[in-house]
Amino acid sequence: MNSKLNKIAIVDLVGRGNGAMDYYDLALQSGFEKSNVDCYIYSNFKENEHCIKVFVEERKSSIQKVLNYLIGYTRALFLCKTKGIKVIILHYFQGTVQDLFPYLLSKLLGLKTIVIVHDIVSMANNDIQAMKELILIKFSDHLVVHNQFSKQQLQEVISGKRKDEISVVHHGAFKQLTDDSITREIAREKLGLSSKAQYILFFGKIKSTKGLDVLLNAMPKVNNDINLIIAGNPWKDDFEKYQSIIDKFELQHRVILNISYISDQDREYYFKACDALILPYKEIFQSGVMLMALSYSLPIVASDLESNKEIIRHEENGMLFRSEDSEDLAGQVNNLFADTKLLENVKGNCLKTIEEDYNWDKIAKQYIDISN
Known part of the structure; x- marks a missing residue:
């Protein structure tokens, strides 16, 4: 041209x-x-x-x-x-x-x-x-x-x-989408969440390649004071198989479900209210949800797929676990929440990542x- x-x-x-x-x-x-x-x-x-x-x-x-x-x-x-x-x-x-x-x-x-x-x-x-x-x-x-x-x-x-x-x-x-007027406290109140509890988030379309089963199988080994929120709707997938894992491990008191399309406003609440995002993907070429979380300075625990490793640097701007390994996922979540300094450093490096690259x-x- x-x-x-x-x-x-x-x-x-x-x-x-x-x-x-x-x-x-x-x-x-x-x-x-x-x-x-x-x-x-x-x-x-x-x-x-x-x-x-x-x-x-x-x-x-x-x-x-x-x-x-x-x-x-x-x-x-x-x-x-x-x-x-x-x-x-x-x-x-x-x-x-x-x-x-x-x-x-x-x-x-x-x-x-x-x-x-x-x-x-x-x-x-x-x-x-x-x-x-x-x-x-x-x-x-x-x-x-x-x-x-x-x-x-x-x-x-x-x-x-x-x-x-x-x-x-x-x-x-997606830093331009964040609403600075919504604080963690406001978000938790809107969602009816405890102001003192710890929450991890699985967000977006629910499909077999997203690895929700890996996360649910990890929950019994995740510290009991950490709760899971699942927010999203199934896409060519049946939620019943995930519900059966919740029932099997009696996780109903630790798992909060919103199995539906999530509005922009509710997305804001979930990303502000939660302490970390979990991406247990078995297969992905690029995750928009990952970049959304970085925009909110929300720490990420992600599977060590090649595409994820091009963005997440372990213990620097997120945590990586062995793909499809529920035990390792639980260990990385526990490590992140056990080390306050690590958690704060990861939060701080999220915005640096998106601003630079x-x-x-x-x-x-x-x-x-x-x-x-």
Whole structure:
């Protein structure tokens, strides 16, 4: 591209809702605007004048979902063309026949596509390899992943092709979402929690790869004065199997459940009220919840997956335990709460981590460099 970038668009089907991609889009938009690049968001929400609602948030029937998909992407991409936008950002989560559509249409309209590959392998296990290769090899101009682990995995998936067209650009943090007027005391009162007890938090979508079973199996060995809060709704998973572990170990008095979609306001309360976040993931490419916790200076205990280790440094800005090892998880939680100095140091280093490495203004500049 010969001319300097002055306009860019983010086209996002997920947007506001269970995926909470609106946080991501708006933060990246803000970064672009600070670099004097007009950024338009085509999604299912309207937050400002550069947000254009082209998708419907609630789709009930299968036909409605397909029409929403086709009409929304068609409208968004033609609007980009009309506005003279030459570069668009697309979010990639899976490779199916339907997912091919926006990439093919972008090519036909002559739009340059920067594709953020969030999940190298679909969490819904519905990838079609041929479609995946068409999207990631033929119909994308540049691929972006959030860490080195994802880059290595992606290169394996596309057989080492396009090595020079894959960039690592961090997922930003969410300090802009925190509400300083909400204190720990206010949050605990709102949630009906004890002002003196200790609480650890499991937050977000509940699915098998998130390892909630690992955490629940650890609870009998976690100190008795530490309680667990589970806040989130199941996604292609049955909570009954987790309830059976709670019943088996008679944990009802130590486990507080809110098995539902968590609003922004309640998210604020949970992250302010709790003493640590637990991420017992068995598989993950990048955790937005982890970056959210760092933004709240909430200490993290996470499984030692490669993607987690690129952010969490053990006993510096969080704690790591052996993946799928409930006993080690319990030990790390107990160690963190037993050492007040360690707990305070970890809290202090959370914000330093996001300010140095996960700043949206710096991230937007990387996308501008890619676009130019």
